[in-house]
Amino acid sequence: MHNLGRRRLPTLAMAVMMLAFAQQIVPAHAEPRASEFTLSNGMQVVVIPDHRAPVVTHMVWYKVGAADEPKATSGIAHFLEHLMFKSTDKIAVGEFSKIISRLGGQDNAFTGQDVTSYHQRIAKERLGTVMDMEADRMQHLRLTKDEVATERQVILEERRSRIDNNPTALLDEQMNAALYLSHPYGIPVIGWEHEMAKLSREDAMRFYKRYYAPNNAILVVAGDVTPEEVKKLAEETYGKVPPNPEVDGRKRPQEPKHIAARRLELKDPRAGNASFHRYYLTPSYTTAKPGEAEALDLLMKIVADGATSRLYKKLVVDDKIAATSGGDYSGWGLDSGAISIYAVATNGTSLDKVEADVDAVLDEIRTKGVTAAELERAKKTFLADFIYESDNQASLARRYGWSVAVGRSLSDIEGWPKAISKVTPEQVKQAAATYLDERRSVTGWLLPENANGRGERVEQPVAHSRS
């Protein structure tokens, strides 16, 4: 498998070069790692060579997600993603994944607010077959009412597994709904249960016909291939799918100016220790001014990431009022980004104390900024993560696919280490002052109490043995 020493690895070699530079905080000269071209029907193609093993990661990204759903059909983007595994004119019901499996491949799919992605990992000789199958279901999906009814039960089960069985996920859903006053990012990707229960075959087909077309899709192939090979195969498969002239840009309702902090409290006997959560609305990499999203990434690394972070030092190490803490900046959205912060109280500590501590940390950063040493360490860690991640072709394919799907260029992606290394302490301070603004925030408390508000210790589960 490992073609040891036989072939070079431009992708990783490049990444490591960038790290070497970054360690001296000198901008790297960005050499292209991936290449791109567009088919005559408008489908974008990105190829990321990685010749270490004779395998490929094949992904098709549609530039559509949950935030594009028609009103009152929340969950339809994700539901359609499930239904794409039913049948086509050529492939019998449920056969798609079985064929991939028989070919020694693995497949899956996922849905986000802005993207829907289908992917396979497989031996490189099978790439043409996989592309043929994926191009086929881009235009020939078949659905029966019964299949739709059965799969609807599956997504409702998925909701129960991911959300309803988990109080933290329930709080997250409520906080997102409060964070966005107008934008559909406030609606969960999986959907609201009452709307999911009514999703129909027609809803799915309408969404499919409108958005699933080559001129609304990106093909990403990472692995043991050349751009020329991919181009030839892509023209023979996706190239034959007609474009849909109806596909238009994504025009979603945008946020008004936020003028008031929002708060909410969820009491759930399943909550475990009380926990504190805070979200702030921010720009994303797509919407931010140059350098601003990078500054937010670095800010949150310093504030919230891991045992060396400010929050952890203050709440967990020094004041000993939290068992753990964390947070990050999520800058991948098409229309906006968000900062999130959390802290889990130690047993018996009130969330008032935890919140006061978190606010003290944030106030200090807002007014005094970060130290040069902190910033340097954050940059180094980020760039190292970037490189370690580059060891994995599936991660690389995902990074490129997602970025291109939300409008970033290959040079944006490959220039990221350089952009990170250029961020100054002043920019980080400015980002903190601008975006850690309570008016842009939602604060959530998750409390292990009954609705009557009394702190009540939850009994251990009762066991009943039968036979």
Next chain:
Amino acid sequence: MQLIHEGRRMAAAPLPRVSFRLGRAAGAALALFAVALFTTFSGPAFAMKIQTIKSPGGIEAWLVEEHSVPMMAMRFAFEGGSSQDPVGKEGLSNFLTAMLDEGAGDLTSREFQERMEDISMRMSYEEAKDAFYGNFETLTANRAEAAKLLKLALNKPRFDPDAVERIRKQLLAVLVYAARDPDKVALEKWYAAAFKGHPYARPANGTEATLVKIAREDLEGYRKRNFAKDTLKVVAVGDINATQLGVLLDEVFGDLPAKADLTPVAKTTPVTGGQQEVIEMNVPQSVAVFGLGAMPRKDPDFLPAFVLNQILGGGGFASKLMEEVREKRGLAYSVYTYVYPYQHTSIFSGGVATRNEAMGQSLDVIRDELKKMADKGPSQEDLDNAKNYLIGSYPLRFDTNAKIATQLLGLMMDGFGPDYVANRNAMIAAITLDDEKRVAKRLLDTKNLIVTIVGKPTLEHAKKG
């Protein structure tokens, strides 16, 4: 760093929240068990050279050189794991996994962690029932310094009182969460039922009562008894040659005692006769874990059982249970099985999560499928499909340095030599339909099925073993 389980964290992922088609539970199970099981391979397309080396100080390791990227991954393990936690001190080895980056030698917790970040070194630990695992990654340029830190962590951890108390609080918080997570409760109670009286039945994360009793002497005691050269297994992959690895091995592990001082653990099998336990929890969806004993890893029937599992519930969307429970009936988002060989036992196990009122029906369907398989075995087509997948997908397990190291360590832990790698696909290919029928009968005796359900399930329809 021991943090609250990832599933409990919000928005901590580097990518936006997404919904995946295959359940996290199933995905996690597949990923976890792939580690220990798919430790073999062959095929003309591969030319991976596994060297077995011995350091000047006598420490053995497997090495795969890959010089195109100036970084390396090393995975290592000490035999023992949570089975070596003393009675009454359950959770000790798990506690230790969180303490090894909390200061060592002259470096305090904070100094140690900042130093690791400064040299972009990665180090983490996890315990399993039979072993204590370490993960180490470094860039070539920082290798010598990273090795020094790793050596300190293994040989001179400080266990400062402040750090011990901090981690104890985290572990207690994790326990509180875990007690309310139906997946975790189901799994823990299943092991408690299946291996009553054996170390495998004990909770690896401990209980509140045991965690509060663990002192720094316990942590140091575990380290001294378990971190030793005779039970050490090491695999390195990446930009390092045999001579350099020899130096690194002696530096990191050379000062450890020659012999571990392990408490013997008896061979065991899950209880037979069948049982079903319901643990009430007020959740909209119940979780069930089911399972029974399987063949040991070196039993000639193990590989056929492994292929059988692929057909039944290990093959994601291509598996029988997924077809019957999810695709045809919409009963669950995730249903899966696996075969897992521990050092002192072996199990066939699986899980399903479904709305409370459908749990009875889901378990009926699963039992029926297991019985059908025991009676008739798979079809030739099922067998061919599973073999095609297992053989064809083998390279996917070896496409990063970190994955190669993990795969090879699993192979080592199972007691195989590197030559086994080259024979694996041929062994899978040689399995016949008769093998599968024989093994299905031997493995899937549903009257021995141990079932643990957490939730508020409706079970009128649920038949018993």
